Amino acid sequence: MLVKKTRILSIIALGLFLFLRTDPVPGQSQSAQLKPSHSQTIEALDTTTLFTEANKRYKEDNYSDAAQLYEKLILSGVQNGELYYNLGNSYFKMGMLGKAILSYRLAELYLPRDQDLKTNLVYAREMTKDKLESRPLFSFLNEFCFWYSKLNLTELLIVFLILNGLCWALALIKIFLRNEYYNYLFLIILSITVIVSISLGLKLYHHYYSIEGVVVAKEISVRAGNGINNTPLFQLHDGAEFKIIEHQGAWSKIELGDGKRGWIENRWIGKCQLESWPALTSSGAST
């Protein structure tokens, strides 16, 4: 009996140790980080060298090469907001507003408090042709629930886990220690935990289900149905942002901030999802 308990505890301890161990040194175990969808042959170049080279190309105003190298780094599994930010800058300099906005928005998933990123994203949005309305619910969430907008998903998850642990620990202490003030403290922590867990749920939903997209072509027609023969309803230009509602084959149904809906061909849009951008099929900056 005792042996069994000890065994369970040791498994949990091992799990914790593996989870909390330090991150691998950059460039050492990148292959372990690879996602199946992103597995591709990587040139036997050190990531540091690649990164330095990309920065050099950028400074030499060779933005196309810089963008390709940043993409290569991201596809090799180095997932980091700074790389998406640099990629966005390269696309912006190339005049590809849609791809720039898409990269900035992905960088935002990692770096929600980065002011440089915010400034560049705002500027890129100013440069776009279409005047689009933002969703009032999300702007309210961003303004009022600062933890929702100022923390990325991982950070919010860690805050939730800490609060969760604290909550259970307090609940445990409550069994042995019966005190009125202690009860109030427990209720406060419990309320905060509930609020944070709702925020986390919303963030998870937003991350996985409420997919947004960006137009990555100069000018496209949004049609009434998922085919080229359908009536064009309105036009969108490079960098226009929208919500993707449905996928059907090579077409996606989209909705703008003001409620306008229509169908758009997948090849002209970029999805604000980490796994979908940079697309493996796109040859990056050259397209």
Add this chain to the structure above:
Amino acid sequence: MGKGKIFLASVILIIQVENAHALSLTAKVDKTEATLEDQIILTLSIEGTRRAGKPMLPPLPDFDMIPRGSSTRMQIINGTITSGIDYNYLLIPKKTGTFEIGPATIQENGETIASNTITLRIASSGTRPQATQDVFITTTVSSTSPYVNEQIIYTFKLYRGVKIANASLENPSFEGLRVEPLGKEQEYETVMNGRPFVVTEIRQALFPTREGTLEIGPAKLQCEIVMRSRRRGLFDDPFFDDSFFGFSRSEPKVLHSQPITLHVKPLPTEGKTPLFGGLVGNFNITTTLSKRQLSVGDTTTLTFTIKGSGNIRDAASPEFPPSTDFKVYDDKPTLAVQDSGEGFGGTFTIKKALVPLKEGSLKVPSVAFTYFHPELGSYELCKSTPLSIEVLPTSDKEKLNLVEALGTTTSKEEIKILGKDILPINTSLAALRPYRIDPWHWGYLVCFSFPLIGYVGTVLMKKRKERLEEDLGYARSKSALKNFNKKIPLIKKQLKTEGSTEFYRLTSKSLKDFLGDKLNITGSALTPLEVEHQLLTLTILKDKIEETKSILHTLETGQFAFERHSLSEKEKLLKQVKELTRWLDKKIRK
């Protein structure tokens, strides 16, 4: 009999009235010759019945027709009764010429009855010299060829040599002109051709808003000329001339003035400078300062006053040159209009608060603007006189305040945006540190569930501990196997001792103690039958009960009947006992 006569007389009377039906319609006018100034009264009389409908008149496009009510009448002359209705209309001629009025028609029992026609001759009012007329109007303008936005005076004059009543003036439509009234109407007496006239004069300032030919239509005045009644005698006083007393009658008149044509000239382009703000007339500018001597940080009010006659409403603030010597705060400009009979003009006042930033003698910059002088036909420059002020140093305390004020308000400038670009890339190698967003990582799941498991585990342990403390039977049941296992080494020691009953005693006791603990009874005194009885109360396999009973029986036989077993048999027996206890421990739960 008497009643019958009256009835007969009434019938005859009605028949006579109805016989008089010979319905007729007559049109008549008060005069057949008139001028454009006259009003003609048209009366349509229906004779014969009062029940006929209203007569219809053919359209009269050359006259304004105003209905003036109707009157009915009945006459009995020598037994002949006539009745009728008169419809009155006022006809105001619009143009000269000979016109035919009528015939008017009326429908009676499907029959159309027509009236006579009347021929009217309308002559021009100008055929008579004005001085010979009793009442006449004139309109004049000060200039018929003004410049755009130049002021011209439009004067309306009503001359009356007789008394008039109920006068109403209808101004022409001043299309293409901005109108400003000039004071109140004036009344004075004048003599024309030896005849005295009372003149009422109304003046208006007109500003042409566009170049080209503009037409000011004729002004129209409607009035009634009071005519003295011939037969008055006793009340021969002008006071009784009022128609109220019935000693006078009035004749309606409509007076027209001559239309005026204006040839508006555009403003010349020659000499037009950017300083020209649209003012046309005669203007000047004066400058005043509320304080000529003040300390640094104090305020003085600089006032520019643009004064003159012309289109002062179009005045705008002249540009004040930027100065590094002063901080300038603008006030809202004010406009005071003067609409005296002489002409339209006014004063446009611009006030600026000046806060000197330096000490010493400072020059207040002057302002300038140009306006168009229509009489000279050229653009004139109007410049304010430059002023200077003496700025004295402040006391130390005030100086300190000034420095603070300068630091916070006066020396700050709006940031000028020179260009826009994105911020640069990140070159730090920190950009290569992997940072994965994977909320479903098993580590997070462990971290999430660990506190929960810990809590549940602790609660269960606490509950178990409490039960063990409170429930003896439960505590005994839980420790039964543990106690039995503790005795195994002792039994094993006795295994190899040949001919001893100790093995059987210890094993039997241990088993009975185990069963006693499990069933919460005293175990050591249990017999196999009692064990069977106790176990039967529980839902346990019959075979196992038999097995327990058999083992206990074997052990008792060994202990008391000296039946000996070999070592291997004893080991087998012990093994059997161990397995049985393990099985029973699982099956019997309290």
